[in-house]
Every structure is written in structure tokens, then in C-alpha cells.
Amino acid sequence: MNLFDVYSLYDVTPVEAKGCSIWDDQGIEYLDLYGGHAVISVGHRHPHYIASLKEQIDKIGFYSNSVKNPLQEELAQKLGRLSCYDDYSLFLDNSGAESNENALKLASFHTGKDRVIAFEKSFHGRTSGAVAVTANESIQSPFNKGHKVSFCPLNDISAVEKEIAKGDVAAVIIEGIQGCGGINIPQVEFMHSLETLCKQNGVVLILDEVQSGFGRTGRFFAHQWYGIRPDIITMAKGMGNGFPVGGVLISPKFKAVKGMLGTTFGGNYLAMAAAIAVVDIISEAKVMENVQQVGNYLLNNIPKTNEIKEIRGKGLMIGIEYNVPIAEKRKHLLFDKHIFTGVAGQNMIRLLPPLVLTMEHAEHFVEAMAEE
Ligand code: PLP
DSSP states (O other): OOOOOOOOOOSOOEEEEEBTEEEETTOOEEEESSHHHHTOSSOBTOHHHHHHHHHHHTTOOOOOTTSOOHHHHHHHHHHHHHHTOTTSEEEEESSHHHHHHHHHHHHHHHHSOOEEEEETTOOOOSSHHHHHTSSOGGGOOTTGGGSEEEEEOTTOHHHHHHHHTTSOEEEEEEESSBSTTTOBOOOHHHHHHHHHHHHHHTOEEEEEOTTTTTTTTSSSSGGGGTTOOOSEEEEOGGGTTTSOOEEEEEOTTSOOOTTSSOOSSTTOHHHHHHHHHHHHHHHHTTHHHHHHHHHHHHHHHSOOOTTEEEEEEETTEEEEEESSOOHHHHHHHHHTSOEEOEEETTTEEEEOOOTTOOHHHHHHHHHHHHTO
């Protein structure tokens, strides 16, 4: 049987990883500035993370959501404290798309309405509702296009106002910082106005923090830089440091009804062991301080050549936007400099390294870029 051939692959086979390093099957070491697409938060094979997962699998790996699981409670308590959302509740699932799907469903249940406002250049995942609110027609099948979604330009509050005035809007969904769309940071005043507009009109504000959350920008959630408090927050990626886990933080104004949301695998013991370990490490190891320090260093020191249009981002979510396509540069960084990087569109190199990236790693990248 062949694999369903939907991914463009680099000819590299990682077999081992530790901290911010990856080794391939030829024994070549790479610096990981991609984190497997913003997933590796506390570093590859962190000792506390490994010990928690090993200890858990020796006890019980899986049962179901029809019995008590104290690990879910422990995660909720710790996450509430770390994120400053103690008064919200937590629904656990398995991925970013699923978290957004659940958030949209919850908003629609709550308001009884069915239209959603999303933003140009957004990415929210590939399941039906999540891809319908993603501004990329090429990944929407005719089946997905049945949802009622309107796209507004980012930072255009009057466009959002006009849509909300029609009276049928259940939710606005927006990323803390747009990732796949090219590291676009919403304006603070826009986010404040959006929060107010949603509140005044009974529209649910959903913050997709799947990529920008879990400390990636140097605050636990990117929206905490703007000083807003959304109704629903979605998470995944960095939450499990590689173990598939997602979650939804839900404001106390939503009433839980038995059976309204559910999943077989969400909140399982191994996922909980992984997520609790990540939360413990982020809480104790000054990870967010590191993100701010190393992130600022990169933003200020990556050499800005003539080919570079702009370097922007927050913490360790950084985009280097070129005036030219970057496919060859990225290949060169990987195969000649042995540095993994990400991409957004044709012209942007995107950095999403483990949050424990050191200043030495950052200096190494700056030197490699200076030689380009
Ligand atoms: N939301 C955002 C902002 C993302 O960046 C992604 C994935 O890149 C998703 C949602 C979808 O997450 P997943 O691939 O875990 O379904």
C-alpha cells in the first residue's frame, strides 16, 4: 500500500532529537527553528516530559470519557492558573482544527445563529467548519463551502461592524497572530473595538491560539498582549510538545449541557501526562521570559539585506518576508547550513522554534543568515 501523496517532502529522515537539535539517519545534526510547525514547545525529549509519559504508560494509557480522570482536573487547575483564566472551563480534544470546530459549534449553540465572521489570510484547520473559516478556497471542497462565512480584512472594524449589523452572526474567529497567512499581528485598537463590538451585539469572540498560544509569543496567549478577554480560546500544537492534544477554554457564560460536545480520545491519560508536563515546565523554567529575550534578539539582529522586505513577529513567532521567492533559500538553509525553518506563502521564512531556544542557537542562525 502507498501513502496518500498529499505532502511535499524534503529528503531528510529525522531519527533522533534533543532540545533544539534533530539528527537524521546519516548522523547529521540540524538546528530546529521550525518545531515541527510550532508544536515543540518545551524542547525535544525534555527529561520531565519523558518521565511523565513513561510513568503514565506504566499505569494506564487509555479508557474513556465515561469514567473519572483526575489528570483532566489537574490539567484544568494548572492551566487556569498559568493562563490567568481560572474562571473559564476546559474542554479537551485532539487537534487545532477540532478545537476550532468545537468553538464554532459552541458559539452557534449559545446564540442560535449560524453565520461566522473570519478574516482574510486566516488559517483555522482542515475539518469542515475550520476549513470553511480559513481564507483559502483551494483547500475547501464543495462540501465545506456550505457553511455561512464572511471574510473581512484584518484590522477593518467597520467591515466587521457592517456584517454584525445584519443580526445573524454567531461568532467572530480570529488568530492571536496570523501564522500561515504570514505573521500578521492585529492592531491593539482593532482588537479592543472587536471585543466591544462582539459584547454589545451578543456575538461570541473566538481567539484561535492554536499556533500563537502556549507561550509562543512570550505571553501565555498572544491576545494577552492586547489586553482583551475573549469568550472562547482554542489551543493545540505546543500544548502537548508533540503528543496530539487540543483544548478549548470556555467563558463561564456558556452553560454545559450533557452530550453537547464530545470525543473518544480527548483528555486521555497520555495526552494529559504530556500537557501537564508542558504546563509544569512552562510554569517553573521561566520559558516565557526566554521567549521574549531570544525572540527580541532575533527580531533585532537578523541581518536585513536588500532582498528582505520586513522582519516581523512577537517572541518566537517570527516571519522574514522577502521581495523574492524563498524556496531555494530554505533548501540551502536546510541542506548546507543544517537549519530547519518554516514558510508562509512563497516569500516568507517563518521561525517557530522550540520555546527553549538559547541565545547561542539564535546567534548561530544570525551568523548563518549573514553568510547568505
Ligand atoms: N489554527 C491555527 C492558527 C493553525 O496554525 C493551525 C495549524 O497550523 C490550526 C488551527 C489547525 O491545527 P491542527 O493541524 O492541529 O488541526
